[in-house]
Amino acid sequence: MSSTAVTAPEAAGDQPRGRAQGPIIDADIHNYLPSHATIREYLPQRWRTYHESFGTRNPNSIAFFPTRPRNMAARADAWPDKGAPGSDLDLMRSQHLDLWDITIGILNPLEQIFMGSQFPAFSAALTTALNHYTLERWVEPEPRLYASICVPYEDPDFAVEEIHRLGDHPRFVQVLLNLRTRDPFGHRKYWKIYEAAVAHDLPIAVHVGGVGGNTITGAGFPSYYFEDHAGYPQAFQAHIISMVFEGVFDAFPTLKFVCQEGGFAWVPWLSWRMDRAWGLLRDEVPHVKRPPSEYIREHLWYTTQPIEEPEHPHQFAELLGQTDALGISDRLLFSSDYPHWDFDAPDRALPKLMSRELKVGVLSGHAAQLTGLPMSPEVGLSPRIDCDVHVPTPSVAQLHPHIPHHWNEYIANAGFDGTMAVTSTYPPGAPTTGTDRFGASLSEALDNLRRCTLGDDPSARAVVSTHYGVEAMGPPDFSITMARAVNDWLINDCLSADERLLGSIVVPPQYPELAADEVERVGGHPQVVQVFLPARAVKPYGNRTYYPIFAAAEGLGLAIGVGFGGMTWTPPTPVGWPSYYVEEYVGMAHIMQAQVSSLILEGTFQRFPTLRVALLEGGWTWLPPLLWRLDKEWKGIRREVPWLTEAPSAYLRRHVRVSLQPIDAPAKGDDVLTVLDQIGSDDVLMFATDFPHVHNSDPAALVRRLPSDLATKILHDNAVDCYGLAVGVG
Missing domain, CATH: 3.20.20.140 (Metal-dependent hydrolases)
Incomplete structure (x- = not known):
């Protein structure tokens, strides 16, 4: 186990809680519209009229949550006097940016119904309007905030246009896709998006949620939000499996992918399983030239929230040892998930056992490097x-x-x-x-x-x-x-x-x-x-x-x-x-x-x-x-x-x-x-x-x-x- 990942138990006990020391880049903050009517201010006349008449209909409504959580899955104290949680910049400042002295925050607008479920031309208009809204109402008034480019990913041609439009803007630092899609991300229909992101040296961030229309799990529709929320890592696993074995990273050797809100404790076992499967079945995918774990190590990053919490602290130390052995410890990015109910505060999100060196990297250094953001016994077998x-x-x-x-x-x-x-x-x-x-x-x-x-x-x-x-x-x-x-x-x-x-x-x-x-x-x-x-x-x-x-x-x-x-x-x-x-x-x-x-x-x-x-x-x-x-x-x-x-x-x-x-x-x-x-x-x-x-x-x-x-x-x-x-x- 690497000494750079884990602090000795006796030293860990001496580390104080309180405001995190040093710079913090929060890789996952959510801003919302005060109401869906707000988006009309940023739509062309044709689509403004259309939105007034028909709104944003979701043909895949059952695909989002079996039972939708109350309060938009937000903290009870995150509701402003008017509008939805995450729609008030001043409240975000007081509750989060100022309170925790956040150096840089990356916004991920979660108006997912705009991005994946409307017909292509309308979805393109909505995502362009959403990016305009985020820039005008959030990024320009608050220098600590940077934005993600929302794109209509199910229509790659429109998505590529939006990436080229904003890809060189200094305040947009990644391309945002949703987790639940119509097809796995290895499919070639998405490759145009990857090509455009690479051209602008932008990572692609995939956030949980979406309205792709497929079942929430590979085993069918569950009954409860709990099952949906706990199952996000399974969808990330499916996308990673698809991207590796369909040759995405061979085709785009500089592509960077960020898995947001899916945890990371599953990465070691998935890497081991994929390596073993590749050893057995590599003739089926001759375009995959190296063990899958190498692609995972080189191309994937993971936000910490919600960080897995083993019952016994030493097991988290073991997990860090596994990630260090795989070479992915420097792929962990701090995230708070503000304003959601499972928010992680920067002073408590990272376990005490994590070494100070790794904490510094997780809190800011890894994200800065990724985005280029400025930072100040032997037995027999019987019986069996x-x-x-x-x-x-x-x-x-x-x-x-x-x-x-x-x-x-x-x-x-x-x-x-x-x-x-x-x-x-x-x-x-x-x-x-x-x-x-x-x-x-x-x-x-x-x-x-x-x-x-x-x-x-x-x-x-x-x-x-x-x-x-x-x-x-x-x-x-x-x-x-x-x-x-x-x-x-x-x-x-x-x-x-x-x-x-x-x-x-x-x-x-x-x-x-x-x-x-x-x-x-x-x-x-x-x-x-x-x-x-x-x-x-x-x-x-x-x-x-x-x-x-x-x-x-x-x-x-x-x-x-x-x-x-x-x-x-x-x-x-x-x-x-x-x-x-x-x-x-x-x-x-x-x-x-x-x-x-x-x-x-x-x-x-x-x-x-x-x-x-x-x-x-x-x-x-x-x-x-x-x-x-x-x-x-x-x-x-x-x-x-x-x-x-x-x-x-x-x-x-x-x-x-x-x-x-x-x-x-x-x-x-x-x-x-x-x-x-x-x-x-x-x-x-x-x-x-x-x-x-x-x-x-x-x-x-x-x-x-x-x-x-x-x-x-x-x-x-x-x-x-x-x-x-x-x-x-x-």
Whole structure:
């Protein structure tokens, strides 16, 4: 851990609180219009008349917040006598600029409905008017304030015109885009904007919010503002994945991107996961010449608000060590987010453990450099339970004996072969899929599975899943028929071959009552331990629509396994459809995050107090930043979810387990124990090989490096608890 990032604990305790010492650049201050009528003063006559008649209609109103927060998400004391929070310059001076002696503040106007949801010509007129308003009413009267160029980013030609119009103005220091877009930022439609920004040597800042029209998460629309607000990092992750793998930074080697209000604790795990995925799938994206972490280190910056707050201070020190190791400590920019409710004061935003040298950089030096602003034990592997292995997807011929005659005729007439949803999740030729490890027949696949995961150990166990895509089948009778057939085939043809194999049954989650009936039908089989649900869903799994499934599973003592993949009509990212499989592969982690947030925040574990959920094949090093964010948000807006009587992290540690494979960690592995400590529980991880899939990580080698008591929990005890197995199993 770098000595430049962290102050020794004894020294940290001596640092006083109070007004920050030295210059401060606040990278995220919000100014608003007193009312939407104000914008008419800056519009040409044509659009002034249009605005008077029709206003600014939002065709994607549901896409902003599931439930809009009161008070414009502002501090209660930030409301002026007239107008909206952030619309009064004098109040901003007294409450913020003067109070904290802010040297420079960068304004980010959040009239997001102007920028992304109107038809192109009107949106262009509105954003030009907004920039004029900000310059005339804020920047020119207050020398400490600088502005962002707002652009209609969904119409790049108009956006480019506005960048060229203002790009050389000394008081505009960046181009502002919103987080929620119609497409991921790697898509070429946005490249004109990047070209214009680079031409004027301007960073591009992406701020949370927007009205792109896509679902708020890659797992569907959530129910609460809490879920939306805690989920911002997932959308940033999707954009970064897209930009790296679609070659944006190769095309624009001097492009600078600022992630605003998304935190930064997730950057290490995302870098590790992307590097590992690139190592596996780089042939799909030959234009990406270097490990993704190098692009992230060179091109991305992050504002501090809302800074993640681990429960234990030493974990923040560990996080700083991780960012320092990645070379991104000098990419952190102080931001207050004035006038919003989660405002960070400059004297308290940065933890005491942060070294004075790093604090100086975060408070001013890094932003000045970015914008050019002036500044004055060894164990064995037995007993073990492998919680995630797979058998080949059964063919229609293999399922034929388990399907009623009528439906066999239907299948023959329709030409249905049952492979589409599966090959979408696991492309047969992708090096991660590993289909060739199965062999030529089911019996050979079972032999290879036993050889690779169970060996000759009579105490070993493995939980078997097969993905059939029943979630993508429209007719309810057909979807449940195929689910029943797959489950009967799994029990009769696979589990019966070896008593050490445990089963994960499939159900159609889009038909919860039918799914619950199927759980009741086969869930009592002694080798069935889990109900499999694909990570991708039309609605997040915390939605009460799924309660019949959870009730049936809890009643039979079965776990819910949320696994990699799924096929729905909604995009697999919060910002639209990606171009490459590698983007989906990496991005599955933020779908898992959305499902975790939904299950906890919507009260699933309050309703089903003994329910257990296993997250399979989605990674796990993203857990600490997600938990830190959820816990912090809960402290501020817990009234929205009064059924949560504990911090969200407590529910996860009690109810959620995560498969060890894939391991998104640095190649050297030095940070693995650190991440485990940050999760805050030894009970969360379960050993998994994910046979036959290939991830370029060795779970057995990792476990052998762990202390013996922790290794035993991961290898055996945590799965025994998750699946309700007899203590002696394994």
